Amino acid sequence: MSSTLILGGGVTGLAAAWHLQRRGAEVEVWEAAPSVGGWMKTLPWEGGHLETGPQGVLWQKGTVVDKVFTAIGLPFQSPGTGARWVGKGGRLIPVPASPPSLMFSALMPLGAKLRMMAEPFIPVRGAEPEESLSAFITRRLGKGVATELLPAMVAGVLAAPAEVLSVDAIPKLRQWEATGSLVNGIRKSGVSHMVVPEGGMGQLPIKLAEHLSAVHTGLRAERLEALPNHRWRVSGGGEVREVDRLVLALPAFEASALLWPVAPGSAAALGSIPYTSVDLWHSRHTPLPALKDSFGFLIHPPEGHGYLGSLVPSWMDPQTAPAGVMQLRSFIGGAFGKPADLETWEGVQTRLQHWIPALDAASAVRHEFAENAIPRPELGHRARVAAALEALPTGIEWLSNARFGPGVRDILEGLEVWAGPEAH
Ligand SMILES: Cc1cc2nc3c(=O)[nH]c(=O)nc-3n(C[C@H](O)[C@H](O)[C@H](O)COP(=O)(O)OP(=O)(O)OC[C@H]3O[C@@H](n4cnc5c(N)ncnc54)[C@H](O)[C@@H]3O)c2cc1C
Incomplete structure (x- = not known):
């Protein structure tokens, strides 16, 4: 049987491995970090948890997201449709749930x-x-x-x-x-619902990994070498594998670094795809009636000056915070830059209270810096991706949200097409 090695144990690599295994392939996954998930991790936080990446995933009956959740036995819940706002003209303006209602909006x-x-x-x-x-x-x-x-x-x-x-x-x-x-x-395409797995988004990669036969964590691929007959030797962390098929389920810059010695054209194209870093502040507050059962709000960027908006994870997933506590997650910086006042929680809280004056001071705060976490598909992205894929040598593939789209749903849909039909 031909052997496949997948590098990267984020949701892309694990879901790719899951598809191939269902189609009868022998697949091994290497993940550099001590645990699987990449950006999709749920971290414990006194009486609840926080998400390092996605807060939820768009789900619809019969779609690939539904198929994957069902096949791996992942229970999930949907918070329903919460109110959401855009901060503009100095106030929060409601965003209607359905596009036709935009006709009546002040936006x-x-x-x-x-x-x-x-x-x-x-x-x-x-x-x-x-x-x-x-x-x-x-x-x-x-x-x-x-x-x-x-x-x-x-x-x-x-x-x-x-x-x-x-x-x-x-x-x-x-x-x-x-x-x-x-x-x-x-x-x-019908209506999709935001859903969250029981135990948080991190359960999706954990459950996927449980359904795979060979997932190794703490194992970073460091070197690729070409072998005769389009086979590849991969080494790292004292391990060596010789495989027929090598799948790089990695951010473009990580794939680029590995590919330089064996496929410089592809490496150059991948290395030219920019990524964005973002600061995430998690904070706990006394619930506010208007906000506690809402999705949250985004700020019109010319008025945000580096403050992008805040979500309400305790509404999306009640296990996030202890009962009677409202948990927020505020997004700072990104490609808009981060002014000096947003370097500290005090500065972020002042901005939050500018938009929600009734919000009390946080009882607990956690900060995460998501470095190079989000691909930035700038104009010309199509040519960069095409050049990267065309210049890949036989036997090597590249899969990523920078190829399929930013959301978990985009990745799972892209992978289903990439994997091709299942034999029945
Ligand atoms: C803050 C934030 C919020 C988000 N919110 C949402 C949301 O609400 N809804 C949604 O649908 N999506 C959301 N996303 C997007 C979604 O999380 C990502 O698209 C998805 O998690 C990317 O998964 P990935 O496997 O492609 O990449 P990654 O998660 O980056 O995984 C790549 C993995 O490869 C490993 N690796 C790197 N180099 C090597 C090597 N040499 N050898 C072995 N392993 C290696 C890394 O350790 C990592 O685990 C969000 C993302 C972020 C950052």
């Missing part, structure tokens, strides 16, 4: 709302040349949506300005447009 002027309603009648454009995210949204939904709503939404997902990003940063957009219009695409 945009009337002209922008009327233009938005014309979206179903805008002709579908070919994929080339690649557009920026802002240009795509301006073309389909109008300048009002692109300047008044998009920046906060994108900052909340990618911690970067929409103007510098490629439309490929959010692959769903072009997929929806291809059905005739965004409205049609969204309607056809």
